[in-house]
Amino acid sequence: MRWLIAGLFFALAVALTIATAAIRAQNIAERRDIQRVYDDVQDRDKDLIRLGYEGLEAASPERLAQLHREWLQNELLRQQEQVQ
Amino acid sequence: MKPGELLRIRVAFGALAVVPIFLAGWLGWLQVAQAGTLTRRNGKLLPLVASTADRQGRRFEKVPAPRGTVTDRFGFVLAADCAIYEVRARITVPLKCREDVTFFRPWVKRIVDGFSLALVADPDISDRAAVHAKHRKRLTDTMNREWSLANLPTSGKWPKKHTQVVEFLVSSSIDRLMVSDALRAYHMSDAYPTIVLDFLHGFRRVYPERALTHGLIGHCNSFKVERPSGGFDLQTFGMCGLETFAGLEPRKSASRRYLADGRRRSYFVAPVREATNPAVLQSTIDIELQRAAVRELTAMCEAGMRLDPKKKAQWGSLVLIELDTGDVLASASWHRGKPRLEAKSYTPYQNLFEPGSIVKPLVLSYAYEVGALDWDHEYDCNPRHATYRERIRKLGRRNSVTDDHVCEILTPHGILLNSSNIGAAYIGLQLTREQWQDYMAAYGFGRSLGLNLPSESRGGNHPRSFAPDIPLRSFRANSAISFSFGYELTATALQVARAYMRMFKGLGAELRLVRGLEIDGQWHPVPAKQDTGPHYRPAVVEAVRRAMTAVVSNDPHATGRHLHAAILKELKVDLHGLIGGKTGTAASNVRLRDGRKISARNASFVGFLPADNPRWLAVCVLQKDDSAPFYGGSYAAPPAVKLLLQCQSLAERGPLRQESRLSLGGQTQLAPSGVGFRSPGSQGWSAPVGAGVPSDTR
CATH class of the missing domain: 3.40.710.10 (DD-peptidase/beta-lactamase superfamily)
Structure with missing residues (x-):
């Protein structure tokens, strides 16, 4: 009987070892996934900041006036073509 | 139980017990009895123990602190640090190329082509073809120089004394998502397992209204200065205006801890620690x-x-x-x-x-x-x-x-x-x-x-x-x-x-x-x-x-009478009693x-408004x-008066302008309010670069 118990304990120890190794491997895999997400967020964060400034510059009165002038010129050309 | 069975069980379990004993013994042999040292290049000894192996897996990512932000009196950002990446590459010659150098030059050309395309992966980059050509030439020159391609034979085995690892700067300023995605696709990928790309955090100074504020906000520019011995240094000079204030200097940089696996691929351990928000200097400018x-x-x-x-x-x-x-x-x-x-x-x-x-x-x-x-x-x-x-x-x-x-x-x-x-x-x-x-x-x-x-x-x-x-x-x-x-x-x-x-x-x-100045949420007026x-x-x-x-009246002797008449005619505003001044x-x-x-x-011209209680x-x-x-009343007064009237007009709707229009912090807290964002890919260009490159890290 005691040999049986000893055997069971040994099997338990082996199982625990394998489980621990598996969990650690899974843990590393999960952490690498988190790392990817983290890098992804960082990349998007930087892109968002850039877009924020570009949006700000694109919406400045001078830029809007320039766009408006371009639009009016195009509109004028279009109307002249229609008349011809 | 028969005596024979007992013996067999004992033998079986004894055999099983030998395995862990053997493993423990082997571990002890390797880590204790065989634990030696390696002499490093600097002469120091590196003990071959378990802690050394652990330490080699540890990594620290330095996250520099940004310079302070300058805003106008209502929080509109006038100068700020924009987070970017500095990308550096470390490339090792693959085994196949070492065995046969014939494969090496085409392999380098593929990398140059890939990197230069990745750097213009965003279709919104202006003058993309020219930028691509410029990157391609720069990277080609870099690769030729770093690997001394002129001295490398065209066939045969890799010469023993020829360098096998090179490190160089891919780009000093990357803040476009499509570009960083395309570059990351090369990092230790299946196609290029010997390419390691490091994305280092950095900042680029931006001035959203530079043309309007260059004299007061100032600027700080970095210039490339060639070293006599080769290479270059970055020197910053030309700082002027509010940029010279010591309160804007970058504060203590932060760090982030992570680990690397057996293939040196990083995995997450902790976020950025002790990240500090940049100081915010609020100017008086409107x-x-x-x-x-x-x-x-x-x-x-x-x-x-x-x-x-x-x-x-x-x-x-x-x-x-x-x-x-x-x-x-x-x-x-x-x-x-x-x-x-x-x-x-x-x-x-x-x-x-x-x-x-x-x-x-x-x-x-x-x-x-x-x-x-x-x-x-x-x-x-x-x-x-x-x-x-x-x-x-x-x-x-x-x-x-x-x-x-x-x-x-x-x-x-x-x-x-x-x-x-x-x-x-x-x-x-x-x-x-x-x-x-x-x-x-x-x-x-x-x-x-x-x-x-x-x-x-x-x-x-x-x-x-x-x-x-x-x-x-x-x-x-x-x-x-x-x-x-x-x-x-x-x-x-x-x-x-x-x-x-x-x-x-x-x-x-x-x-x-x-x-x-706002430092760590504390306002110092x-x-x-x-x-x-x-x-x-x-x-x-x-x-x-x-x-x-x-x-500033229609008095025939007043030197501001022409100004009074001109503004009355142009803006239908009677300045008398509204604005005081002197030409x-x-x-x-x-x-x-x-x-x-x-x-x-x-x-x-000097003018003040309101005339009865100057503000x-x-x-x-x-x-x-x-x-x-050349008279002050005719040329200098109109701009000043129109500005004063504009000032009064804006003050009347002042409460509507009390909120910041762009909120910026430092590190990962940076979060601008996005208005009028352009949709990526709005202009025609080839498929996103790097899409065809297999990646195992992203």
């Missing part, structure tokens, strides 16, 4: 008013004299301050031609001019305050009368004192209204030499603005004006009379604004360009220095204020750098380099 100031000054200067665009002023300056706080709300600078903005002086605090008649209210107020003047006294300002002969001509002054039009009997109020030089000279002669020295100090002429602005011009009186060896009679004949109507004295537009502010708010008043120092009696300020209010015109000889002297004229004050100066007539 970007809306700044925009209006630049617009008004540019419109007037570009229109030219008498609406002739060929006859433009040499330079112009327009400033607006808030009298209650001394805050500089706006300051604009203009130069003839189309120079690079940063290459020219910033006129509001760097260009000196002889202020001319705009100092008369200052002279009269000082004289009234010190008791040298009776405000009800009448002066005979006709140059043909005996008073002029006795008081001015007999002093033997080289240049006679004249007025634009012949004036008769004038009170000090009338002297300001008519801008009579003769009247001002009479009053100036009533001041002693010591009082004139005190006048200069009281109004801050020749003294720094105290705003820590680099290359600030101080001007002031002529160096020999108060020289002890100058006889008093000569001082009275020349300096005292010239000072009275703004000659023999130079000042900047901001110095004139400060002088008027001192007249209204006390002689200790100073201008302010910084409202406060910069106190205003208004209402400090000796104050003029209310009767003095009131008398001068009334006279200046009368200047100025000065003609002087300016010595150029090459030694030549030219005749220069400047037109100036804002504007100073405008235009200088031209010829002797044609």
